[in-house]
Amino acid sequence: ADRDMAALKRSNEMDTLRLYVFIAAASLGLFLIMGKEATTDCAAAGNSLQLLKWFTFGLIMFHLVVTFSSLLMLTMLCLCLPCVLLILQYLQPNQGLDDVALEAIPERVFSDRDNHSDHASNPATCVICQVDFVNNDHLKHLRCNHEFHAECLDQWLTLKATCPLCRESVKGARNPEPVAENEPAEV
CATH class of the missing domain: 3.30.40.10 (Zinc/RING finger domain, C3HC4 (zinc finger))
Known part of the structure; x- marks a missing residue:
C-alpha cells in the first residue's frame, strides 16, 4: 500500500511538472510571437503565422514526448532485457x-x-x-x-x-x- 501511494505521489509530481513546463513554454512562445508591434505588412504577418504554427507544433511534440517517454522506456526495457542479461553474463x-x-x-x-x-x-x-x-x-x-x-x-x-x-x-x-x-x- 505504501509503495502504491509513493508511486501515485511520484506520478502526480510528474504531471504537475509537465503542466508547469507546458505553461511556461506556451507563455514564452506567445510572448515572443505576440510581443512584436502590430504591423500592416502582409509579409510580416505571414512570418508571425508561420512562426506560430511551428511553435505550436513543437510544443505539442514536446508534450507528447514527455508524456510517452515512460511508455517508451518500459518498451525498451522489455525488448532489451535479454540483451542486458547476456551482457551481465559476460561482465x-x-x-x-x-x-x-x-x-x-x-x-x-x-x-x-x-x-x-x-x-x-x-x-x-x-x-x-x-x-x-x-x-x-x-x-x-x-x-x-x-x-x-x-x-x-x-x-x-x-x-x-x-x-x-x-x-x-x-x-x-x-x-x-x-x-x-x-x-x-x-x-
Whole structure:
C-alpha cells in the first residue's frame, strides 16, 4: 500500500511538472510571437503565422514526448532485457556455474501422474519463466528441493549460482541424486 501511494505521489509530481513546463513554454512562445508591434505588412504577418504554427507544433511534440517517454522506456526495457542479461553474463562470469557443474545437477522428466509434492517443495510451475510444467518437460532438481525447467535453470545458474526461489547456494556441496521415480533424462 505504501509503495502504491509513493508511486501515485511520484506520478502526480510528474504531471504537475509537465503542466508547469507546458505553461511556461506556451507563455514564452506567445510572448515572443505576440510581443512584436502590430504591423500592416502582409509579409510580416505571414512570418508571425508561420512562426506560430511551428511553435505550436513543437510544443505539442514536446508534450507528447514527455508524456510517452515512460511508455517508451518500459518498451525498451522489455525488448532489451535479454540483451542486458547476456551482457551481465559476460561482465560477471565468475558468479555463475560452468557447463560441467550445470550437467551435474540431477534432471528428471515431468509427468502429470507423479505426485509433484514428492519431488519439490514448490508448486508445479517454473518460477523463472512462470509457465506450468507439462508432461515430458525436462526439470532440474536442486538440493533445496526446488525444481525448474532445465533450460530456465541453466540460464539462471550461468548468471548466479543460487536457487531462484530460496537463494540457497548451488556451488560447493554435491547435489543429491534425483528423487523422481523416472530415470534422469539424457540430453
